[in-house]
Structures are given as structure tokens and as C-alpha cells.
Amino acid sequence: MESEILKMEGEILKGHLDMIVLAALAAGPAHGYAVIEIIRQKSGQAFDLPEGTIYPALHRLEQAGLLASKWMVAESGRKRRVYALTRSGQRALTKRRAGWQQFSEAIGGLLAARPAHGETA
Amino acid sequence: MTAEYLDSLTEALSFDASLARRVRSEFEDHLEEAIACDQCQDRVEAARRAIAKCGDPRAIAAELAVTSLAQRSRRLAVGIVVVLVSVLLVMKGRVAWYATMQWGIPDSVQPAAMTLGTVARYAFATAMFLGMTSWLYGSWRRSPSAYSHPVYFKHLHRFCLLSGVATAALAVCILTDVALATIRLEPISPSVAFFVPVGTIAFELSCVIALVVLIRSLVRRAVLASHLRQAQPLSLAPNP
Numbered sequence A: 001m002e003s004e005i006l007k008m009e010g011e012i013l014k015g016h017l018d019m020i021v022l023a024a025l026a027a028g029p030a031h032g033y034a035v036i037e038i039i040r041q042k043s044g045q046a047f048d049l050p051e052g053t054i055y056p057a058l059h060r061l062e063q064a065g066l067l068a069s070k071w072m073v074a075e076s077g078r079k080r081r082v083y084a085l086t087r088s089g090q091r092a093l094t095k096r097r098a099g100w101q102q103f104s105e106a107i108g109g110l111l112a113a114r115p116a117h118g119e120t121a
Numbered sequence B: 001m002t003a004e005y006l007d008s009l010t011e012a013l014s015f016d017a018s019l020a021r022r023v024r025s026e027f028e029d030h031l032e033e034a035i036a037c038d039q040c041q042d043r044v045e046a047a048r049r050a051i052a053k054c055g056d057p058r059a060i061a062a063e064l065a066v067t068s069l070a071q072r073s074r075r076l077a078v079g080i081v082v083v084l085v086s087v088l089l090v091m092k093g094r095v096a097w098y099a100t101m102q103w104g105i106p107d108s109v110q111p112a113a114m115t116l117g118t119v120a121r122y123a124f125a126t127a128m129f130l131g132m133t134s135w136l137y138g139s140w141r142r143s144p145s146a147y148s149h150p151v152y153f154k155h156l157h158r159f160c161l162l163s164g165v166a167t168a169a170l171a172v173c174i175l176t177d178v179a180l181a182t183i184r185l186e187p188i189s190p191s192v193a194f195f196v197p198v199g200t201i202a203f204e205l206s207c208v209i210a211l212v213v214l215i216r217s218l219v220r221r222a223v224l225a226s227h228l229r230q231a232q233p234l235s236l237a238p239n240p
Helices: A002-015 A017-024 A032-042 A051-063 A087-112 B002-012 B017-037 B043-054 B057-101 B107-139 B149-185 B192-230
Strands: A067-073 A079-085
Touching: A002 A017, A017 A032, A017 A051, A017 A087, A032 A051, A032 A079, A032 B017, A051 A067, A051 A079, A051 B017, A051 B043, A051 B057, A079 A087, A079 B017, B002 B017, B002 B043, B002 B057, B017 B043, B017 B057, B057 B107, B057 B149, B057 B192, B107 B149, B149 B192
Parallel strands: none
Antiparallel strands: A067 A079
């Protein structure tokens, strides 16, 4: 039962992965590992994603023009790919935030609703 | 241990060498960072954990394959439209040049020329219809995020088929035009003015060759990536 719930949550999460990645990059450019850390921290450890899933999402968003990336040299001397939101990415994030806000309010309203007087739950 | 993992990832991405190089470098940095941040003193254990957190390299490659092939198929779709429009304009220009130069078709070969003309028109109409359909189909859904690997491959198969048939129809049209131009120019003594029909036909043929190369490259990459179909999709289940 628990695995079914986790699977369902995984599917829900997959549907919002692009928005999550865009939101993680809203604060500024970051490399893949940092994006995962931001998601983990900002979600209160709830979204501890398999780390390999982030890179296909980053590549997909870059191709869609929502992210731009370039190679940089880290302090450690390692070469790393750093991703940043483009203007289209910022616009897309604003739009998705507004959409999510409406959606969560609607769901919140439904879940908070008590059965009307005389109705059975 | 990390080298083995990176080798598996590079091998799974063999359908796109430049993507494989880039992803390898990204994962190399990722794993190094993950090992460095791990509290565990045992570096081997830290590497094992970092690799386990990344997931199956074939599943990662399968998701990247969808993005990579989708980008190439969009390029091909745009290429088909550009070629069709260019060939149409060049053909119109050549016909106008024939009229200017008063290069008609000899009466003795009129019936054959009419048949060839009909074939060329129908072949071009078919190429245009299928090319536009393939462009619409290939550009449909800009983001491939909604696709799973097997579903995307069905989409790609149909797109390649449409593009291939459109290109074949265009090749028939151009070859028929070559035959018509030969009939028309055969009785005329060669001059500099021949450059226009010869040059435009050469341009059209090179456009078709370019499309064939693009389709072949896309199909080759798709075939190389097709073994990733068996990979289990990456699970996104969050921590319980």
C-alpha cells in the first residue's frame, strides 16, 4: 500500500519536475548537484529525488529555451556545467507559479470542505 | 567504481557522441561533488552511495535519448519545410527562365513531356502534403517531457516514415524535372544560359541529398538508442 502511494506521488512529482527545477534555479545559476541540494532543502527533505533524474530535466528545459548553460571551472578545479533561467524560463516560472497557486487553492478548497448538513461523508 | 558507472552511461549514450561527452563530464562532476559532500570517511562507500543515488545509467540515457532525438527531429522537420519551399521557388524561377529564353519542348516529344510533367506535379504535391504533415507531426508537443521512451519511439517512427516518403516523392519530382530539362535542352546548343537550369537542378538535388543525410542520421541514432527501450523508467518517488 505504501509503495502504491509512493508510486502515485512519484507520478505527481514527475508532472511537476520541470516547474520544480525552474523554481530551484529562480535564486540564481547553479550546477546539477546544487539544483538537487536546493530542491532537497527547500522541500524540507521531502523531495529527495533520484539524482540522475535531474539531468534529463535540465537538458529538456535547456532545449525548450527555458534554461541556458555554460561550462565553468569550480573552485576545486573541476569543469562543471552551470544552468541559469532565461527570460522565457522566468516567464514560464511565473506562469506556472500562478497556475499552481490556483490549482492548490482549488484542491485546498475541496479537501477542506465539510459534508453539508444532513449529508453523509 | 565511478569510472565504471561513467563508462556505462557513455556506452548507453553512444547514439549521440557529443551528448555522451557532455553528460559524462556533468556526471563526473556530480559524483565527485557527492563523494566530497558525503560524511562517510570511506571513499569507496561514499562512491557506492553516490552511484546508487544517481540511478540506472540506461534509464537516464533513455530520458536523454528522447530529448536528443526530439531536437534532431524538429531540425529535420524545419529542414523539410525549408527545402520544399526553396525547391518550389527554384522550380518557378527555372520555368520563368525557360519562358524568357523561349526554350520550348519539341513537338515530337510533347506526349512524353506531358506525362513527365503530370508525374512531377503529383510527386511535388505529394511531397508538399507529406512534408507539411511531417513538420506538423514533428513539431507537435515542443517539450518531450510527457513522453515515455517507448511512446516517443512510436512517434519518431511515424515521423521518420512521413519524412522519408516526402523526401522520396520530392526526389521523384526532381528526377522527372531532370528528364524534362534534358528533353527541352537537348536540341539547343550549350551556352552560359544553361547555367540556370543546370545550377537550379543541382541545387534541388543537393537539397534532397541533405534531407536523406539528415533522415539517415536520425534513423541511425534512433536504432542505436532503441536498446534503451528495455530500461526501467526512472522513478521519482520522494522519500517516505
